[in-house]
Amino acid sequence: MKIGFIGAGSMGSLLIEAFIVAEAAEPNQIYVSNRTFAKVEKLALKFPGLQAEETNVAVAQHSDIIFLCIKPHEFAQVVAEIKSYLTKDKLVVSITSPVLLRQLEQELDCQIAKVIPSITNKMWSGATLCIYGKQITKAHQTELEKLLAYISEPIRIEESFTRIVSDISSCGPAFFAFLLQQFIEAAVEETGIARDEAMMIAGNMLLGTGLLLTEGGMTTEDVQQRVAVPGGITAQALAMLQRDTVGIFNNLIRTTHNKYYEDLEKVQATFNKEEVSEQ
């Protein structure tokens, strides 16, 4: 199987590296293009054998599965560029939420999937959210999930829940890193503990908590209950958190969803513009 990547930015290069290091694919099975070619050259230097392509069309021509690792507003142009090189047997995988399957299916005469990765996939951890279009075969679904399983837990979801599940799986690492950073900064400020030491302890705490919730069979309620001894220290701090964080995650979800709806409109406008310029 030949795997293509259009876009070798943060997520494209993370996926390429994770697949190679996990031995999901050999470098010579991977075809990569990027607007700024230097990023592709850098990857080719790091992974000898990796196929550095100067054009997106070359990636589309040579690959069986093509990951589009570009930003939402860049899709219409790239799709217009590669569409005549995509045959029915090829699979195009978008990794971005505000480009809808139906928009890609309208434009492309090939199989379509949307896979939302997460920075956690760098550590062969976390989920990859899989959403399938109407044309994708069962064989391609299996092949794609087999590939993703090297670096993640592939989870099938409905397209209507893409945004909220991405909030949890893909934005979540940034949100929890932010919260942890606030925790550490306060620890340094209040007690004078060394930042590095506190950060290392906090990272291990987060990893362990994740394991309790995934492999340890505990719920978030169980974790709180087991840690908060009645009348103890944690219980008091939890009561304070309960009071002071009311509504913050509702606000967070409204914020991501408002931005998502804005992006959906902008993406549609870019597809409309490409269609007009083709006429």
Ligand SMILES: NC(=O)C1=CN([C@@H]2O[C@H](COP(=O)(O)OP(=O)(O)OC[C@H]3O[C@@H](n4cnc5c(N)ncnc54)[C@H](OP(=O)(O)O)[C@@H]3O)[C@@H](O)[C@H]2O)C=CC1
């Ligand atoms: N970051 C994350 O944790 C996650 C990101 N995503 C999604 O992944 C997508 C990419 O994000 P990310 O990797 O962070 O963004 P980056 O900006 O880091 O990467 C985008 C890449 O696309 C390249 N590019 C732009 N236009 C073209 C073009 N016409 N042809 C070829 N290459 C092009 C850019 O090239 P150049 O070098 O010239 O800028 C850049 O390297 C986004 O839609 C995002 O929503 C999804 C899940 C998680």
Ligand SMILES: O=C(O)[C@@H]1CCC=N1
């Ligand atoms: O911030 C973003 O737009 C992307 C979507 C999911 C994670 N990062």
